[in-house]
Amino acid sequence: xxxxxxxxxxxxxxxxxxxxxxxxxxxxxxxxxxxxxxxxxxxxxxxxxxxxxxxxxxxxxxxxxxxxxxxxxxxxxxxxxxxxxxxxxxxxxxxxxxxxxxxxxxxxxxxxxxxxxxxxxxxxxxxxxxxxxxxxxxxxxxxxxxxxxxxxxxxxxxxxxxxxxxxxxxxxxxxxxxxxxxxxxxxxxxxxxxxxxxxxxxxxxxxxxxxxxxxxxxxxxxxxxxxxxxxxxxxxxxxxxxxxxxxxxxxxxxxxxxxxxxxxxxxxxxxxxxxxxxxxxxxxxxxxxxxxxxxxxxxxxxxxxxxxxxxxxxxxxxxxxxxxxxxxxxxxxxxxxxxxxxxxxxxxxxxxxxxxxxxxxxxxxxxxxxxxxxxxxxxxxxxxxxxxxxxxxxxxxxxxxxxxxxxxxxxxxxxxxxxxxxxxxxxxxxxxxxxxxxxxxxxxxxxxxxxxxxxxxxxxxxxxxxxxxxxxxxxxxxxxxxxxxxxxxxxxxxxxxxxxxxxx
Amino acid sequence: xxxxxxxxxxxxxxxxxxxxxxxxxxxxxxxxxxxxxxxxxxxxxxxxxxxxxxxxxxxxxxxxxxxxxxxxxxxxxxxxxxxxxxxxxxxxxxxxxxxxxxxxxxxxxxxxxxxxxxxxxxxxxxxxxxxxxxxxxxxxxxxxxxxxxxxxxxxxxxxxxxxxxxxxxxxxxxxxxxxxxxxxxxxxxxxxxxxxxxxxxxxxxxxxxxxxxxxxxxxxxxxxxxxxxxxxxxxxxxxxxxxxxxxxxxxxxxxxxxxxxxxxxxxxxxxxxxxxxxxxxxxxxxx
Numbered sequence: 001x002x003x004x005x006x007x008x009x010x011x012x013x014x015x016x017x018x019x020x021x022x023x024x025x026x027x028x029x030x031x032x033x034x035x036x037x038x039x040x041x042x043x044x045x046x047x048x049x050x051x052x053x054x055x056x057x058x059x060x061x062x063x064x065x066x067x068x069x070x071x072x073x074x075x076x077x078x079x080x081x082x083x084x085x086x087x088x089x090x091x092x093x094x095x096x097x098x099x100x101x102x103x104x105x106x107x108x109x110x111x112x113x114x115x116x117x118x119x120x121x122x123x124x125x126x127x128x129x130x131x132x133x134x135x136x137x138x139x140x141x142x143x144x145x146x147x148x149x150x151x152x153x154x155x156x157x158x159x160x161x162x163x164x165x166x167x168x169x170x171x172x173x174x175x176x177x178x179x180x181x182x183x184x185x186x187x188x189x190x191x192x193x194x195x196x197x198x199x200x201x202x203x204x205x206x207x208x209x210x211x212x213x214x215x216x217x218x219x220x221x222x223x224x225x226x227x228x229x230x231x232x233x234x235x236x237x238x239x240x241x242x243x244x245x246x247x248x249x250x251x252x253x254x255x256x257x258x259x260x261x262x263x264x265x266x267x268x269x270x271x272x273x274x275x276x277x278x279x280x281x282x283x284x285x286x287x288x289x290x291x292x293x294x295x296x297x298x299x300x301x302x303x304x305x306x307x308x309x310x311x312x313x314x315x316x317x318x319x320x321x322x323x324x325x326x327x328x329x330x331x332x333x334x335x336x337x338x339x340x341x342x343x344x345x346x347x348x349x350x351x352x353x354x355x356x357x358x359x360x361x362x363x364x365x366x367x368x369x370x371x372x373x374x375x376x377x378x379x380x381x382x383x384x385x386x387x388x389x390x391x392x393x394x395x396x397x398x399x400x401x402x403x404x405x406x407x408x409x410x411x412x413x414x415x416x417x418x419x420x421x422x423x424x425x426x427x428x429x430x431x432x433x434x435x436x437x438x439x440x441x442x443x444x445x446x447x448x449x450x451x452x453x454x455x456x457x458x459x460x461x462x463x464x465x466x467x468x469x470x471x472x473x474x475x476x477x478x479x480x481x482x483x484x485x486x487x488x489x490x491x492x493x494x495x496x497x498x499x500x501x502x503x504x
Numbered sequence: 505x506x507x508x509x510x511x512x513x514x515x516x517x518x519x520x521x522x523x524x525x526x527x528x529x530x531x532x533x534x535x536x537x538x539x540x541x542x543x544x545x546x547x548x549x550x551x552x553x554x555x556x557x558x559x560x561x562x563x564x565x566x567x568x569x570x571x572x573x574x575x576x577x578x579x580x581x582x583x584x585x586x587x588x589x590x591x592x593x594x595x596x597x598x599x600x601x602x603x604x605x606x607x608x609x610x611x612x613x614x615x616x617x618x619x620x621x622x623x624x625x626x627x628x629x630x631x632x633x634x635x636x637x638x639x640x641x642x643x644x645x646x647x648x649x650x651x652x653x654x655x656x657x658x659x660x661x662x663x664x665x666x667x668x669x670x671x672x673x674x675x676x677x678x679x680x681x682x683x684x685x686x687x688x689x690x691x692x693x694x695x696x697x698x699x700x701x702x703x704x705x706x707x708x709x710x711x712x713x714x715x716x717x718x719x720x721x722x723x724x725x726x727x728x729x730x731x732x733x734x735x736x737x738x739x740x741x742x743x744x745x746x747x748x749x750x751x752x753x754x755x756x757x758x759x760x761x762x763x764x765x766x767x768x769x770x771x772x773x774x775x776x777x778x779x780x781x782x783x784x785x786x787x788x789x790x791x
Contacts, residue, residue: 021744025737032733039723039773071721206719215717254567254629262632282632283714294716295632434716442718446705453701457694488597488687 018089027083034079038070084203087196095193102189107146109181114465114480119491121479121498129177129470132477132501136466137180139500144182144464151178177470183463189484191455198448205441213436214238220246221301221428225269229433240433241289243269247277249298249427262295264429290435297430302343306358307421308401310338313414320421335416336365338399343426347400354402358420363396460485464494466501477501507558507571508618508625511580514554515618517547518583518611525603529678537600541591544607548587551614555584558627567629572643575771576625579617581643585651586610589695593655597688599680605658638710646703646728650763652696653735657760659689660753686749689756690742697735704728723773727766734759 017023041062042049050068051059066073125132133149141147216238218229224246228239247265254260261281268276268288280286286293304324311318312333319332328339340360347354401420402408409418462483469476479498483490524540527533558571571577590606593599617623630639663685670676679685707725712718719725738755741747747755 021740024740025745028733028737028740032730032737035726035730035733038721039726039770043721256629258629258631260629260632261635281635283636283638283710285713285716292716294714296715432716436716439712439718443709446709450698450702450705453698457698488691 015089015093018086019093021090023082023086024090027079027086031076031079031083034070034076037067041067041070043071044069080203084200087199091193091196098189102186104186107148107181107183107186109148109150109179109463109465111150111179111465111467114181114463114467114482117480117482119481119487119494121494122477123498123502124471124474124476125502126474129468129475132475133178133180133468136468136477136501139497140180140182140464140466145184146186147180147182149178149180177468177475179468180466181463182465183461185459185461188455188459189461191452191459194448194452195456196452198445198452201445201448202442205438205443205445208438208441209436210438213434213438216433217296217430218433219297219299219428219430220244222246222248222426229431240291242275244293245269246429249429251298251427262298264295264298264431266293290437292434292436294432294434295429296432298427299430300343300356300425301428302426303358303423304426306340306423308338308340308360309419309421311417311419313417331362331365331416334365336396337363338418339363339396347402349400354400354408355404357400357402357404358423360399360401360418361396362399362414362416362418364415457485460489462490462493464497466497507554507561510550510557511554511614511625512618514547514550514583515611515614517543517550518587518607518614521547521603522607522611525601525607529601529604530675532678534600537603540603540607541594541600544587544591544603544610547610548584548591551580551584551587555580562627565627565629567627569630569635570640570643571627572640573630573634574624574628576617576623578643578647579613579623582647582650582654583610583614583617585647586613586654589648589651589655589692593688593692597680597684599684599688601678602659602662602680602685602688605662606655609654609658633714636710636714638706638713642703642706642710645699645706649696649698649700649703650767652692652694652699653731653756653760653763656689656692656696656756659685659692660756660760663689663753664750682749686752689752693735693738693756693759697732697739700728700732700735704732724766724770727762727770731759731762731766734762 045068047059050062054062062068066075070076137147137149214231216229216231218226220226225243227243228237230237245267247267249262249264251262252260263279263281265277265279266286267274267278268286276288278286280293280295282295285295302325305322306324307320307322309318309320310332312335315333317332321329321332321338323329323338323340325340325342328337330336331338338360340358342359343356344359345356347357347359397412397414399409399412399414399418401418403420406419407417460483463481465480467476467478467480477498479494479501481490481494521540521544524536524543528536528538528540555571558577559569562569562571572581586606587610590603590610593606594603617625662679663682666676666679666682666685670679680688704725707728708718711720711725734755738752738759741755742752
């Protein structure tokens with residue numbers, strides 16, 4: 001049955017195409033050479049970047065060939081598909097033929113095959129042939145998995161009467177002495193199939209990951225909770241199926257200024273209940289509900305425990321007040337109230353961006369009390385993401401306290417000068433959120449790949465054959481050895497065995 | 505005596521070992537190559553102690569990390585792996601003259617580390633992305649792989665240099681037989697291939713635990729894969745198409761060029777792996 005199948009396969013040109021090692025070599029060559037392109041041309045950048053770098057003509061050419069996302073292009077995937085089919089077909093083709101070699105019902109040896117081998121040791125020893133044979137068998141049996149002993153059989157007439165000791169029932173002449181075969185590691189011939197299966201597993205895992213998985217990003221300010229993340233590229237919102245709170249984020253530095261650790265404390269919340277709290281650092285992600293959360297970036301979101309130094313222009317006295325966002329405090333000297341509104345990334349002052357700072361509203365007790373001057377042209381930069389509308393409604397004066405210029409508020413020439421004395425940064429943590437159901441197939445592929453390579457490269461199917469023949473005045477011994485790999489190792493093995501047999 | 509000084513001395517010891525091997529070949533005196541071997545062992549010892557000392561120094565500085573994280577340290581370790589592998593091969597194959605083609609590479613790597621003005625030997629702390637147990641496994645296996653390919657490269661040069669009919673008593677006739685060199689090349693390639701495979705895999709697992717993606721086609725990753733493809737081709741050509749000798753030597757040389765580009769050339773391209781990048785305040789931001 002198998003014969004019939006392999007015959008029809010052999011006649012099939014498609015099958016023949018995919019069994020050829022030439023195809024393997026060509027596909028590997030194409031994969032190697034085309035992969036170079038993607039390392040020279042930056043991948044997945046913006047259209048503007050490419051046009052600026054390569055010009056319109058090359059942009060259109062590269063674009064039509066998917067060069068800008070070449071590892072996901074149809075032709076690169078096609079090469080990988082070809083490689084996979086090649087591996088499957090080659091392995092099936094070879095295995096149907098070699099399965100019987102790898103798992104024989106009975107191990108058979110052919111002395112003629114050994115007599116053609118290069119690795120051999122020839123020497124003479126003294127003593128009785130049968131003793132030598134028995135001793136040799138003992139040594140070999142201790143070191144090899146399978147041992148077969150055969151008496152020397154020669155066809156009638158091929159040997160002189162003196163050497164012939166007896167005749168068996170079939171009329172063959174039996175000589176003194178015999179042949180001992182031994183072998184180890186026949187199963188290691190499977191190693192190469194393990195390697196090939198591992199490649200398929202990795203590719204399957206990669207496909208599973210890209211079909212059923214995703215990579216996304218979310219930034220969570222300290223103390224806040226989110227329920228999903230945004231896909232890379234499209235920015236599509238994907239809910240987690242639970243909520244995630246960032247309790248805190250911290251960053252530490254070495255004395256050289258290099259960052260030492262980025263750490264986020266995260267809590268998983270399901271149906272309003274805290275389920276799991278865990279700290280994550282860069283090499284130690286949180287895994288929950290099929291998702292993994294990686295520490296990926298951070299930044300300053302806002303601040304807390306903001307200590308304000310309020311100096312009265314009238315009395316010259318300075319007061320320090322600690323305030324939180326949204327909190328309204330009574331001003332010293334019963335001058336009114338102050339509300340700390342928000343932390344902004346940018347602030348436009350006469351066309352200049354003054355950078356990060358705090359924004360508050362001062363409401364004087366008597367409307368005319370503060371000489372806050374609108375003509376100074378302080379204007380909130382709407383494009384920098386500030387709401388600002390409450391200030392329009394508010395009858396008070398907007399106070400801006402930039403971090404870079406602490407005494408900026410002096411310029412307002414108000415009744416009070418506001419200055420940020422100290423504050424605690426409130427960070428946001430940037431998390432890479434991934435779902436990859438294929439990763440375990442890839443990892444299984446990794447393990448098999450290493451095992452398979454080890455078996456293929458460092459283990460081998462080794463066979464030896466010791467031929468012992470009586471000679472006038474002694475015994476002639478020849479040891480032959482062969483191995484699927486590493487003939488040097490086999491040579492040494494044969495030499496060692498020879499040494500053992502020589503010493504009585 | 506600090507580690508950089510010891511490693512600078514080691515550089516000259518390795519140079520001396522090469523000189524002895526080459527002298528032994530040209531002057532046909534076996535005693536010279538034997539001396540060369542002992543000098544090489546001395547250099548290897550200095551190399552080992554230098555690496556250990558550097559490890560200790562990093563603890564004294566309060567960083568406490570394996571000395572395997574920047575260009576300087578990786579080059580020093582590259583020399584170490586090549587020396588270890590070569591000494592093993594010399595011991596196992598009992599061929600000494602092949603050292604002529606391996607010891608200069610050992611010297612060159614560490615000399616580049618010690619003498620190049622662009623490579624700093626300063627011990628810097630580990631940034632968060634590098635703080636992983638996978639770091640040691642990844643670097644050690646990659647460099648064992650590179651060492652295998654480097655020694656295979658040296659032997660390939662030897663194979664190509666040897667004429668078909670070397671005159672009796674000539675320089676070339678002292679080289680091992682074609683069969684032996686051929687087998688040596690293949691053994692070294694297999695060794696290198698196994699460890700490059702493990703190196704790529706450990707790097708991949710590491711990337712997955714640090715960034716949430718086991719493969720991102722960054723230039724270093726891609727080039728290591730290209731190298732892997734080249735040697736995979738070599739192995740298939742040899743096992744399935746019966747390529748031997750000169751042709752395999754050429755493929756092995758091409759493979760080693762890919763190794764060199766993976767190691768040095770890629771640092772000129774942008775990516776997560778660039779050592780220049782890693783020594784700056786580098787945040788693992790993927791976007």
